[in-house]
Amino acid sequence: MKSDVLISLESEVLLLDGAMGTKLQQEDLETDTAPEVWNLKRPEIIKQIHQDYLAAGSQIIQTNTFGANRIKLGEYGLAQEVEEINRAAVRIAKEVKKDNYIAGSVGPFGKFLAPIGDVTFEEAIDIFKEQIAILVDSGVDLISLETMSSLQELRAAVIAAKEVSDNVPVMAQMTFDENLRTLSGTTPKIAAVVLDALGADIIGANCSLGPQGLLDVLKELNQVTDKPLIVQPNAGLPKIIDGETVYQKSPEEMTTYIKKFVAEGANIIGGCCGTTEDHIAAFAQGLQGLTPSKSKLTRNFRLASRSQLMELSDQSESLIIGERINPSGKERLAEELKNNSFKVVQQEINSQIKTGAKVLDINVGGAGIDEVEMMKNVVQKVQNTSRVPVCIDTTDVESLEAGLEAFTGKALINSVTGEEESLNRVLPLAKKYGAALVCLTLDEDGIPDTAEGRLEIARKIKNKAISYGIPPEDLLIDTLVLTASTKQAEVVETLNAIKLVKEELGLKTVLGVSNVSYGLPQKPLLNRTFLAMALGYGLDAYIVDPLDEALQKTILAGDVLINRDQNAAKYIDALGQQKVTQDRKVNDKEEDKDVEKTDLSDKKQNQNDKSLELV
């Protein structure tokens, strides 16, 4: 059931409150204790602040609980007071409540997560769950996760909030530096994609950049999510004048941004550090007559690492998922994984990205390998030494969850099938960790011979995913390549199924092509020929060996032919300089042959770097 707040947002832009900390400073309260202590010691002051904001026009007020988690309070010896402080904060807010909503404020606990810091992802979820459960139990209308500068910490917070309650909406707000990035390179778009997938109900940013900076952030958010957006700008950067902290943006100046915020999709507007009831009152004036802008966004398939966004649309180039991190048939890799060594893995990461892989499949299953531990380690290896999203390839649910926890971003799961057991085990994890899915069109009866049979399984998976709240655009349907040497007549069914899935279900498709050539000579030739056919049918993504240069060239050509490489820009960039200029008069036989060997690596790297800059 949709909460009242979310229903309100459909028709109006809601006004939040301003700063709590700024107001407390104005009250000259001691700053050597946790600001949340005043909920217990001076509740009347907190109450007055809420009342001032309500009087100014706030429709949502935020509890004085920003740092009321056991880590932050623990810094003041108050780790045991988490419950009392949070309950008091909500109680105070409730005492002044009229027709407004109460948002439980939840800030970062301010420690690095593992592997840099000591706090594991599970512990982080636990810390947030403790605070949020109290806030929800005390009766807040929504949860305001704010001023988060670590995407991984915010992921933990959103997961925690969603585990605590399905019904209380979650606002997930990050804070960015002047380059519109976090310290670890997360952009507003990346944050929005990851938060959207995690199920955050309202997405936004607060603090730090002032109104112009947050307007820029908002524009980016608005390009990748159609969720309601929130902004809480601070009043510019503070200056110390005559020993006083003074914020530079006046209510009037900040109010000039209200219309722009709404135009860029802001559905909740408030103020952060330096803003007071004067700002809020001015915002209320500015908001008069404004209604929310409806998002016109097309929700595309998107993945993200913490510092790179990967988008797959009907117009974008087709997606290369590198398959080489897989010990099956690779004895050296298998041996190293058994010995917890990562030299080959690192080589495979580097070489695949160099040759154009946009996502890396990680499969670490094999005899003698601790798959759970190894999945976590390899995911870390990938995200610490590259910027591509991962595809977690395992049939082991624990290994899958370990990988999803470890990956700071929106990962791809490989795979779920149409089997009930698979759906029931994998879809909840995809939902919880905000991952996209490779969906194999097989079920308890195996792989249907016909395209229609595979379409029906795809339809079943789609419906089940929707019932779990997983948006269908996060599904990549694998219509399953059969082996030409044993199922020759059915090879074309895989192609037909691509078309059916796209046309009937509107879903994107993926194939692992190499199966087609099993048992036949010259496998790469069959693989790339089949890939070309599949591209002709509209295949969107494929799990392949990106080090296969001939395959790479087929992909480049294929993307030109299916209009995914507009004006052949990438093709010409990669291959144009190798144009043959032999004298036609001398020998007609050789005209137009692309006889030279091509090293795509450098070109690819350039391309890769360019796309990084776009994020």
Place this chain on the structure above:
Amino acid sequence: MKSDVLISLESEVLLLDGAMGTKLQQEDLETDTAPEVWNLKRPEIIKQIHQDYLAAGSQIIQTNTFGANRIKLGEYGLAQEVEEINRAAVRIAKEVKKDNYIAGSVGPFGKFLAPIGDVTFEEAIDIFKEQIAILVDSGVDLISLETMSSLQELRAAVIAAKEVSDNVPVMAQMTFDENLRTLSGTTPKIAAVVLDALGADIIGANCSLGPQGLLDVLKELNQVTDKPLIVQPNAGLPKIIDGETVYQKSPEEMTTYIKKFVAEGANIIGGCCGTTEDHIAAFAQGLQGLTPSKSKLTRNFRLASRSQLMELSDQSESLIIGERINPSGKERLAEELKNNSFKVVQQEINSQIKTGAKVLDINVGGAGIDEVEMMKNVVQKVQNTSRVPVCIDTTDVESLEAGLEAFTGKALINSVTGEEESLNRVLPLAKKYGAALVCLTLDEDGIPDTAEGRLEIARKIKNKAISYGIPPEDLLIDTLVLTASTKQAEVVETLNAIKLVKEELGLKTVLGVSNVSYGLPQKPLLNRTFLAMALGYGLDAYIVDPLDEALQKTILAGDVLINRDQNAAKYIDALGQQKVTQDRKVNDKEEDKDVEKTDLSDKKQNQNDKSLELV
């Protein structure tokens, strides 16, 4: 309107008569004059022979006009008597006519046609037209072209008969040697394909081989045409015993074949040399209770040279049409053609066939080239030095007709379009010369942007072709490749159109793929990638450069993937021995790469030779 004879054939097997010559010999008539002279000198004998056959049960009798053409009669100084002799023959037959049919017998004139002999193809048509026009005008019910051992001469005779009359059915019968071939290598299947395309109403063989040999011939005919079939076996080979010509097959022995003939599709049965009214009476007994077997033939796209059949079915490998005999962009070839030199042409013939071309496109248009003369010459060059059918590629109608005349077989015309002018000029020539057609899906408004637009033009061409009596399986629809550099978004429409044309119209498709890469680097890469896509959509044939080895390999792989190369037999034969056996342990990067250069030529040649043997 269907003639009475053809209507009769639907429900009964008609009995023809036996030999005329054998009977005349029995009458001890002088043999130093033309046998047809007796129509004038001893009509009562001819009349008696007819009466004997009718009494024995013949439902069709053949006039005594086998050699009554101006060449044969000319050998006896009777060239001026063609009309009188033929008219007399029909008159005699009519005098004994009851409810039987009269077939006007037309044999060969027995001279080699150009370029071996002096008689041009046009003269040959003229000679046959002269005789046939008299027979038709005199009132025969059908024309019996018989004992023809030259396919080119029989082509002229069928064309002549069809030009004389649309309504009088034509029986076209060849005669073969013990290898079931003619001197120039024409097999029964080839003959049937060519005669069927020329519009012969009844197809068959007579004389020479005796009943067992003609049964073997009949089986072959029955595999490639669903037209009514005719056999007229001779009574075995004659022996001279006591100075008398004696035939060895008794009526009883020959009659044992009647049931087999009918089972293999014979719809008209008679006797040739050595058979008499005794044979016919026995045949009549043998035929009692037998009805025609219905042909279950699937009419496929077929071309033929005089010694090689080319069939394109849904199961056969896709069809490579070699494009290299085309002076555009080939200065050396253009220069030679201007100087009536054929060295480069000969190289292109040899190299393309060696690398697997199954049909050779011939385009000799260009400044300074006499296109009509050159088309004739190059067609001769191809058919004198190879066995592949030709594709006559010209927009000049005279050049087209010159090529069609010169080619002894069933050629492919490149091309007709949906433009009224093109349809009205090209379709009559295709019909007359029994040629298949490449049909371009463009019309007066140019090339439609959409697949549906091209489908509609294909439908129009199909209907128009049918109205001309051209069977739809002889059409190859070219859905027209646009240039990716200028029409990138429409490239996929060509692919969609392939599917639509095949599904909606049941027609075969062809593309000239090289246009797709115009203006872009690495054209062969784009060409072969596009070809793979098109094969995935079911493309049946393509006009390409067969010397492009990478393209060849794509075709080999593509035919495996679309199940046209059953069990990958051809693929493995061509590429299997080049399987890479590198040590995987040493370097995973290189596993399964087909790095070696491949010379397909020899493999192709083997393949080609094998398919020749099948004819």
